[in-house]
Amino acid sequence: xxxxxxxxECYKEGFKEEELYDAYKIFFGTLVSExxxxxxxxxxxxxxxxxxxxxxxxxxxxxxxxxLSRLRxxxxxxxxxxxxxxxxxxxDKTIKQLMEIIEEHMSQYxxxxxxxxxxxKI
Numbered sequence: 870x871x872x873x874x875x876x877x878e879c880y881k882e883g884f885k886e887e888e889l890y891d892a893y894k895i896f897f898g899t900l901v902s903e904x905x906x907x908x909x910x911x912x913x914x915x916x917x918x919x920x921x922x923x924x925x926x927x928x929x930x931x932x933x934x935x936x937l938s939r940l941r942x943x944x945x946x947x948x949x950x951x952x953x954x955x956x957x958x959x960x961d962k963t964i965k966q967l968m969e970i971i972e973e974h975m976s977q978y979x980x981x982x983x984x985x986x987x988x989x990k991i
Contacts, residue, residue, distance in 0.1 A: 899943045900971075904928055905936045909959060909968065912946060916958035 871889065879889050899905055907926050911917060917925070922933050937957055940946040945964045946957045959965050 896943055899939055899945060902936065902939075904932055905940055905945075908933070908936055908940060908957075909945060909964070912957060912959040913965065913968065916949075916956040918954040918956050920954075922957070 871886065875889065876886060879886070904926070907928070908922060911922060911925055919930065919933055919937070922928075922937075923930055926933065928936075937946065937948075940957075941948060944960055946959055948955050948957050950956075959968075
């Protein structure tokens with residue numbers, strides 16, 4: 870069941886419950902992308918500019934920029950300008966904690982997926 874506070878906010882803005890599920894799909898779809906997950910994990914170690922992300926991730930500039938836009942849209946990362954560079958950092962308030970919860974869950978319940986994949990490859 871969807872939290873009533875979220876639903877009330879949607880109704881105030883003129884959105885229907887079905888449209889909220891579209892936002893859920895976009896949010897969780899953000900986590901499906903390997904490049905975005907790599908960027909999130911890089912930023913968990915501290916803020917970085919685009920050049921640093923490109924260098925550390927071995928992705929090209931277009932791919933990094935495209936994925937940073939999506940991450941910003943969904944609130945996964947925030948940006949700030951410092952001198953001539955724009956720096957990106959993970960949203961410490963929500964996403965950092967979410968990633969910790971996901972990793973805890975994965976280590977307890979999903980590691981068997983990796984074992985199964987490895988067994989199939991052998």
